[in-house]
Amino acid sequence: MTTTKPKVNYLLGLESAKARCAAWGYTDAEAFGGVTRTCADISTGRCDIVRVTIEYQCTGVTPPKN
Numbered sequence: 001m002t003t004t005k006p007k008v009n010y011l012l013g014l015e016s017a018k019a020r021c022a023a024w025g026y027t028d029a030e031a032f033g034g035v036t037r038t039c040a041d042i043s044t045g046r047c048d049i050v051r052v053t054i055e056y057q058c059t060g061v062t063p064p065k066n
Contacts, residue, residue: 027060
């Protein structure tokens with residue numbers, strides 16, 4: 001089984017994580033735990049679609065408003 005190298009937009013992933021974290025009251029996000037690559041489609045006998053997963057952790061907390 002051969003795999004193709006996926007094109008990953010790390011900046012877009014970080015921006016998405018930051019937006020989600022902001023909705024929960026955090027001020028930032030950072031990637032942790034590394035990158036996981038899994039084959040999402042092997043219907044042709046080779047890996048045609050690679051799913052890349054990066055986990056993020058929300059960081060920083062907005063102080064409560066008085």
